[in-house]
Amino acid sequence: MNAYRKLIILTAAAITAVAAYPQESNDGELQKSIVIEKDFVPVETDAKKMDVLPQEAPFTAVRTELSFSDWAVPATVEPMLLRQAAMKYSDPSLAPYRKRGYAGFAAGNYLNMVGSAGYRLIDNDRMQLGAWFQHNSTNGGINGIEENEHFFHKQFVSDDKLSLDFSNRFEKGILNANASYHYEKFNYYGTPIAVDQYHFSREDFLRPGNKKQTVNELNINLIWQNNTDNNVHYYAGIDFNYFGHSYGSALIDYELTPDNRYKKQGFYFPDGLKEYHGTVTGGIDLGFGENSRIGIDAKGQFLNYDNLLGHIVMENAYRPGLSSKFITPVNSEHFGMLSLTPYYSKKTDRMNLRIGACLDISFNNGTVFRIAPDVRFDLAMSDKAGLFVSATGGNHINTFHETSAVNRYLAPSFLLPTSYTVIDARAGLNFGLWRGLSMTPYVGFAVTKDHMLPTIDNSINHGYPRNMIQDDPYYIPETNNYDVFKGQVIYEGFDTNGVIAGIKFSYKFKDILKLSADYAFTPQGDDSGYILSDDRPEHTVRAVAEVRPIKPLSIVLDYELRALRSVHETLGVFDPVELTESYAEAMRPYSNVSNLNLGVSYQINDMISVFCQGNNLLNRRYENYYGIYAQEINILGGIGVNF
Numbered sequence: 001m002n003a004y005r006k007l008i009i010l011t012a013a014a015i016t017a018v019a020a021y022p023q024e025s026n027d028g029e030l031q032k033s034i035v036i037e038k039d040f041v042p043v044e045t046d047a048k049k050m051d052v053l054p055q056e057a058p059f060t061a062v063r064t065e066l067s068f069s070d071w072a073v074p075a076t077v078e079p080m081l082l083r084q085a086a087m088k089y090s091d092p093s094l095a096p097y098r099k100r101g102y103a104g105f106a107a108g109n110y111l112n113m114v115g116s117a118g119y120r121l122i123d124n125d126r127m128q129l130g131a132w133f134q135h136n137s138t139n140g141g142i143n144g145i146e147e148n149e150h151f152f153h154k155q156f157v158s159d160d161k162l163s164l165d166f167s168n169r170f171e172k173g174i175l176n177a178n179a180s181y182h183y184e185k186f187n188y189y190g191t192p193i194a195v196d197q198y199h200f201s202r203e204d205f206l207r208p209g210n211k212k213q214t215v216n217e218l219n220i221n222l223i224w225q226n227n228t229d230n231n232v233h234y235y236a237g238i239d240f241n242y243f244g245h246s247y248g249s250a251l252i253d254y255e256l257t258p259d260n261r262y263k264k265q266g267f268y269f270p271d272g273l274k275e276y277h278g279t280v281t282g283g284i285d286l287g288f289g290e291n292s293r294i295g296i297d298a299k300g301q302f303l304n305y306d307n308l309l310g311h312i313v314m315e316n317a318y319r320p321g322l323s324s325k326f327i328t329p330v331n332s333e334h335f336g337m338l339s340l341t342p343y344y345s346k347k348t349d350r351m352n353l354r355i356g357a358c359l360d361i362s363f364n365n366g367t368v369f370r371i372a373p374d375v376r377f378d379l380a381m382s383d384k385a386g387l388f389v390s391a392t393g394g395n396h397i398n399t400f401h402e403t404s405a406v407n408r409y410l411a412p413s414f415l416l417p418t419s420y421t422v423i424d425a426r427a428g429l430n431f432g433l434w435r436g437l438s439m440t441p442y443v444g445f446a447v448t449k450d451h452m453l454p455t456i457d458n459s460i461n462h463g464y465p466r467n468m469i470q471d472d473p474y475y476i477p478e479t480n481n482y483d484v485f486k487g488q489v490i491y492e493g494f495d496t497n498g499v500i501a502g503i504k505f506s507y508k509f510k511d512i513l514k515l516s517a518d519y520a521f522t523p524q525g526d527d528s529g530y531i532l533s534d535d536r537p538e539h540t541v542r543a544v545a546e547v548r549p550i551k552p553l554s555i556v557l558d559y560e561l562r563a564l565r566s567v568h569e570t571l572g573v574f575d576p577v578e579l580t581e582s583y584a585e586a587m588r589p590y591s592n593v594s595n596l597n598l599g600v601s602y603q604i605n606d607m608i609s610v611f612c613q614g615n616n617l618l619n620r621r622y623e624n625y626y627g628i629y630a631q632e633i634n635i636l637g638g639i640g641v642n643f
Contacts, residue, residue: 099607099642106611106638110140110155110631114638128167135160142189142629155631156212157186157408173226182217186408188488189628213272213412214246217401223281231287233295239279243401245272245412248307249488270329272412274306275400291348297341301397304334309413333415335365337395341374352378358394365418370395373423384432393421398452398491407534409489409628417493422447440504446530450493454534454625456569456588489625494568498522498530511551517543524566526587534625535590538564552603558596565590567626593622612637 101119118132136159163180223237248270278301285295310330343356356374372393379387398416410416428442502520507513520540522530532540541561548554566587596618601611613636624630 101643102640103643104638104640106613106636108634108636110138110634112138112140112631112634112636114636126169128165130165131163132165133160133162138631140631140634142631155187155189155629157184159184159186169227172228173224175222175224177222178219180219182215182219184215184217184408185212187212188409215404215408216242216244216246218242219401232284234282234284236282237280239277239281241277241279241399241401242275243277243399243404244274247272248413249309249411270309270413271307273308273400276304277399277401278302285345292344292346294342294344296343297339299339300336301339302334302336303397303399304332305415306332307413308333308415310415336363337361337365337397337418338363339394343374350380352376358392360395360420362395362418365397367420370420372421386430387428388430389427391423391425393423395420403452403491407489407625409625411488411490414490416491417450417452419451419493420449422449424448436508438506442503443499443501444530445497445499447497448531449495451496451531452491453494453496453531453536453568454489455492455494456490456567456626489628492568495527496529496531498524498528500530500532512548514546515544517541524564524587526585533562535562535565535567535593536587537562537593554599554601556597556599558599560593560595562593565592588626590626591622594618594620595622607642609640609642610638611640 100123101117103117104115106114113135114137115135116133118130120128120130122129137157139154139156141154159182161180161182163178166175166177168175219239219241221237221239223235225235226233280300281298283295283297285293287293308330338361340359340361341356342359343354345352345354347353354374354376358372358374360370360372362368362370372395373391374394375389375391377387377389381387396419398419400410400416403410403416424444424446426442426444428440431439433439500520500522502518504518505516507515518541520532522532522536522538522540524530524536524538529536539561540563541559543559545557546554547556566589569586569588595616597613597615598617599611599613601609603609615634615636616630616632619633621632622630
């Protein structure tokens with residue numbers, strides 16, 4: 001009987017729906033009235049109250065990545081001049097509206113320009129092939145370089161990168177490949193140094209072809225990983241990188257006098273450093289028991305360098321009986337390292353555990369054997385709280401191509417130290433306070449040998465390079481000297497140890513508002529301190545707010561503070577009575593970085609968008625590195641097209 005009643009009701013509803021459809025007259029116009037051709041008696045049903053309350057969306061405790069290397073990268077306080085990553089539309093997920101190509105251009109004051117373009121040549125479920133190009137450039141004047149307040153000097157950068165990305169899914173695995181070429185041309189600028197005209201003529205600083213540094217970089221990599229459902233997972237990859245400076249640091253030319261002393265003659269410019277870096281990676285893991293796996297990761301690296309500079313000790317030509325340290329070409333150098341990381345892992349619905357150790361074996365590169373922990377533990381204590389703990393470490397070869405991507409002004413001729421992190425330990429909690437809001441307090445400490453840090457060498461007759469020279473030196477008549485600009489950043493290895501404490505917040509309200517903020521406290525000392533970045537700030541604050549009042553409009557406000565910064569300095573002290581030299585180590589303070597950026601973008605349609613970005617809106621004059629000054633207020637506006 002019930003089935004029969006239901007059939008009658010459904011039939012009547014269907015007839016009503018058809019009859020209620022707007023009726024069309026003979027002349028084709030829609031009638032405003034509705035005619036029901038069959039009587040229908042609606043049946044009122046009893047309302048049922050929900051017997052459960054809506055549940056709050058559960059907070060998933062996901063481990064916050066706080067890797068040591070991530071913290072070591074300076075924040076984008078100068079977005080225009082740091083390399084802008086191309087959008088790599090070879091990855092379909094990154095392409096708005098699933099379009100295959102994109103192009104964009106933006107320009108602003110200081111002659112800042114950004115151009116980007118890319119296209120997915122092949123795009124199907126099995127294979128993707130994409131090409132992209134990125135251009136960044138600037139040619140603006142920097143006011144008030146250090147001692148000479150009224151001096152005006154230009155910063156020039158032209159940075160271009162072309163890349164091909166390939167991916168293919170086979171029956172038993174996935175092959176990813178990339179080939180890229182990077183070309184960069186720039187000048188050094190920064191702190192002026194006085195050069196005695198008696199020993200060095202003006203022509204020494206004006207050699208043709210040595211006004212701007214150039215960089216050529218080629219990278220090729222392939223990686224294969226299986227995608228079968230069996231219990232064995234493995235991967236293997238190779239990578240090759242060539243990186244070369246066209247010019248090395250300017251060197252002082254010495255003449256051996258008849259009394260076997262060295263006399264300065266002038267400058268000469270050796271060829272720039274060439275770096276060849278090859279890497280082979282691989283790994284395999286095997287599942288056993290319930291949610292458990294054992295595995296091993298392996299990585300072999302080989303490096304070769306041409307046109308390096310080193311140090312020699314020579315008798316001082318002007319202070320008999322004293323010796324001084326000078327630099328000289330050492331030509332080629334090569335070394336390698338093999339890293340093995342065996343581990344055990346277990347993963348459940350509420351826990352993720354990995355226990356391993358990193359074993360590093362070096363060849364012709366200092367200590368032969370080193371070991372460090374590789375331990376990670378995540379625990380979801382409830383739906384709204386999670387715990388994460390980690391202890392990692394190991395050797396890290398600081399290559400020129402990696403360091404140059406962060407700081408193009410590194411000295412182009414001196415071998416960078418290999419760092420060894422004895423331990424980098426972190427612990428913290430993730431809290432989901434309420435819907436959309438999370439909080440992550442954390443603490444940690446790290447001990448590192450030969451951590452790579454910029455340094456200033458102000459020792460007497462230290463022999464460090466007078467750097468690449470650009471434009472005419474600034475002549476000072478009252479001193480009969482020329483001010484030339486040394487903008488190279490010299491890195492040396494320092495043993496560091498210190499602690500970090502911080503907290504992060506994030507909040508999201510639908511698609512309208514996103515907020516994030518984090519603060520880190522890293523106390524510093526002359527011979528200690530946790531290295532948050534190259535400028536060693538004690539206090540670091542970062543806050544970002546993104547607002548979408550309407551769907552096509554996005555407004556992003558970004559603020560950063562790096563306070564109580566410092567750089568390592570070596571001071572040489574000469575005793576005129578005893579005719580001796582001594583050296584002292586000190587930390588030289590920087591001015592604080594207080595940087596406010598604002599970006600606005602508007603999506604006109606599915607093809608065209610426009611945007612405008614303002615950087616350093618507080619108009620602060622600060623150094624990214626010692627002697628390397630940032631641009632003041634700069635505005636960038638442009639257009640993007642997807643096709």
